Amino acid sequence: MDPCPFVRLMxxxxxxxxxxxxxxxxxxxxxxxxxxCFCKIRINTFPSQTALLPLSSSAGDAxxxxxxxxxxxxxxPAALRRLSSRPLALLLAVxxxxxxxxxxxxxxxxxxxxxLTVDLAAALSRPNTFHxxxxxxxxxxxxxxxxxKPSARLHVLVRSEPDPRFVFQFGGEPECSPxxxxxxxxxxxxxxxxxxxxxxxxxxxxxLPSDFANNPSRWRRTLKGVRERHxxxxxxxxxxxxxxxxxxxxxxxxxxxxxxxxxxxxVSRSNPGAWLILRPNGASVSSWKPWGRLEAWRxxxxxxxxxxxxxxxxxxxxxxxxxxxEATMNVKRGGQFCIDYKVMRxxxxxxxxxxxxxxxxxxxxxxGKVSKPVVQVGAQHVTCMADAALFIALSxxxxxxxxxxxxxxxxxxxxxxxxxxxxxx
Numbered sequence: 001m002d003p004c005p006f007v008r009l010m011x012x013x014x015x016x017x018x019x020x021x022x023x024x025x026x027x028x029x030x031x032x033x034x035x036x037c038f039c040k041i042r043i044n045t046f047p048s049q050t051a052l053l054p055l056s057s058s059a060g061d062a063x064x065x066x067x068x069x070x071x072x073x074x075x076x077p078a079a080l081r082r083l084s085s086r087p088l089a090l091l092l093a094v095x096x097x098x099x100x101x102x103x104x105x106x107x108x109x110x111x112x113x114x115x116l117t118v119d120l121a122a123a124l125s126r127p128n129t130f131h132x133x134x135x136x137x138x139x140x141x142x143x144x145x146x147x148x149k150p151s152a153r154l155h156v157l158v159r160s161e162p163d164p165r166f167v168f169q170f171g172g173e174p175e176c177s178p179x180x181x182x183x184x185x186x187x188x189x190x191x192x193x194x195x196x197x198x199x200x201x202x203x204x205x206x207x208l209p210s211d212f213a214n215n216p217s218r219w220r221r222t223l224k225g226v227r228e229r230h231x232x233x234x235x236x237x238x239x240x241x242x243x244x245x246x247x248x249x250x251x252x253x254x255x256x257x258x259x260x261x262x263x264x265x266x267v268s269r270s271n272p273g274a275w276l277i278l279r280p281n282g283a284s285v286s287s288w289k290p291w292g293r294l295e296a297w298r299x300x301x302x303x304x305x306x307x308x309x310x311x312x313x314x315x316x317x318x319x320x321x322x323x324x325x326e327a328t329m330n331v332k333r334g335g336q337f338c339i340d341y342k343v344m345r346x347x348x349x350x351x352x353x354x355x356x357x358x359x360x361x362x363x364x365x366x367x368g369k370v371s372k373p374v375v376q377v378g379a380q381h382v383t384c385m386a387d388a389a390l391f392i393a394l395s396x397x398x399x400x401x402x403x404x405x406x407x408x409x410x411x412x413x414x415x416x417x418x419x420x421x422x423x424x425x
Contacts, residue, residue: 001192001388003164003379004185007080007123008358009073009088010342011041013157015064016053016094016111017134019150037111038099039154041070042091043118044083049073050099056155061134064155071343074163074358077185080120088118094137094154111152112137123160130158163358164379166388168192170372174239174396175199175403175415178372192385193249193392196240199416234258234273234404237416239396241389250389251278251288252397258296258404265408269307272297273404275397276313277390291390293321296401304331306364306402310339310394324359331405334366337398362395364402373399 016037037053049070056064075083092115097108114137118130137152169189172178180193235257241250258273260266267273277292290313299305305328311321324344329335339359358378365371375395382388403416 001166001182001385002184003166004077004183005080005124006077006163006165006376007075007120007160008163009043009075009090009118009120009123009158009160011049011051011070011072011090011092011156011158013064013067013132013155014039014051014053014069015056015058015067015155017056017058017064017153017155019152037094037096038108039070040093040095042093043073043088046073053094053154058155067155069342075120075123080124083120088120090116090118090158092116092154092156094152110139112139112154114138114154116156116158118158118160120160124162127161128159130160132157132159161357165358165376166379166382168375168377168388168392170195170375170396173371173415174373174399175413180241180392183374192244193389194242194244194246195392195396196242197396197415198236198238198240200236200238232260232408234412234416237400237404239393239400241393241396243385243389249280249386250393252276252294252393252400253278254404256295258401260408266298266300266304267296267405269297269299272307272309273401275401277394277397279386279390292394294394294397294401296398296405298331298405298407299328305329306331306405308337308398308401329364330366331402332366334364334369334371334402337362337364337395360391360394362391362398364399367402367406371399371402 016039037055039051039053040048041051042048051068051070054064054066054068056066058064091113093113094111095108096111100107114135116131122128134153134155137154167183169181169183170178171181174195175197177195177197179191180195181189182192183189235254237254239252240248243249252275254273255276256272256274258267259271261268261271272295274296275294276290277294278288279291281287281289292310292312294308294310296306296308299307307328308326309323310325311323313321324341325337325339327338329337338361341356341359357380359381360378361376363371363374373395375391377388377391400416403412406412
């Protein structure tokens with residue numbers, strides 16, 4: 001099982017130094033004592049990234065007082081092939097003011113730009129540092145500004161690291177019990193796992209009572225009540241991951257039902273649904289050990305979002321986990337579920353993280369769209385197929401959470417319903 005070549009291009013150690021004669025313009029919503037400046041970072045056809053810049057009073061070549069980092073760029077095999085023929089142009093533009101727009105017009109003022117050239121020829125074989133230190137900002141690439149004139153300076157560290165990843169794709173929607181393929185270079189697809197989804201309810205009765213024929217009106221009322229109660233909760237979902245020999249190697253089990261908060265038809269953050277991601281520990285699934293715990297809910301807003309939080313389970317139990325991912329994605333457009341230790345550390349949540357770098361990413365389609373998740377897993381986090389299977393189970397759980405968090409006024413597709421719900425409809 002060979003990983004695909006990826007490269008991570010990082011833009012770190014960002015800070016801004018303004019000459020004493022220069023002060024940020026008085027733009028509403030920005031206070032000079034906080035962070036009134038930001039940087040937009042672009043490379044070729046990738047979406048631009050924005051990073052707020054701390055101000056530094058460091059003189060000369062001294063290191064800045066405080067720094068920040070951008071998210072960085074993840075270059076997959078296709079991007080590396082596309083960019084390998086020529087050096088990469090990295091453009092950084094620094095602005096003073098708010099990142100918001102007023103009536104569609106940017107409210108920030110350009111302080112200057114700089115252009116760095118990045119050669120990725122050796123990026124796959126070893127880490128590289130392309131620049132580290134202060135650079136003068138210029139208003140345009142053609143501007144001829146005298147070196148003695150005071151100007152703003154940007155401190156930046158640009159580097160790259162090889163970041164090989166295993167890439168998988170579900171052959172269908174997780175609730176349809178698909179095969180999972182490994183995607184290798186040149187788009188070679190090889191089946192590696194199979195999935196088995198079930199929507200079971202331990203307490204349900206599989207047969208009708210003996211007096212159903214004698215008193216049908218009574219049982220119609222009973223069945224209607226059962227249907228309405230079941231329509232207000234989503235529970236009992238499970239997806240098993242099997243290797244090619246048919247042996248179960250991982251599972252995702254819904255342990256906390258997804259139910260609407262009182263007086264609404266949505267799963268709230270105060271009462272989220274939850275999954276356990278399980279690894280084998282004996283023949284019976286009931287004896288398996290939890291590896292991770294995923295919570296999900298529906299966020300209110302101009303556009304609703306799927307909120308989620310994922311924790312690694314420790315020996316102290318599921319309620320004392322290590323949080324390693326928490327975010328919200330658009331329920332209409334979908335998004336990317338991502339575990340990245342670097343991002344967590346940069347956000348100040350990395351005191352207990354067990355590793356570093358990229359861990360996994362999984363695509364999630366929006367509501368009502370066909371979803372065949374593509375899963376990337378950092379090669380350093382996979383020592384065997386069973387490790388990869390845990391991430392596949394987690395990917396299925398976050399994808400199914402998009403369905404579980406649908407408004408309860410909407411009907412689920414039949415694959416997600418329990419047997420008695422299907423028979424009632």
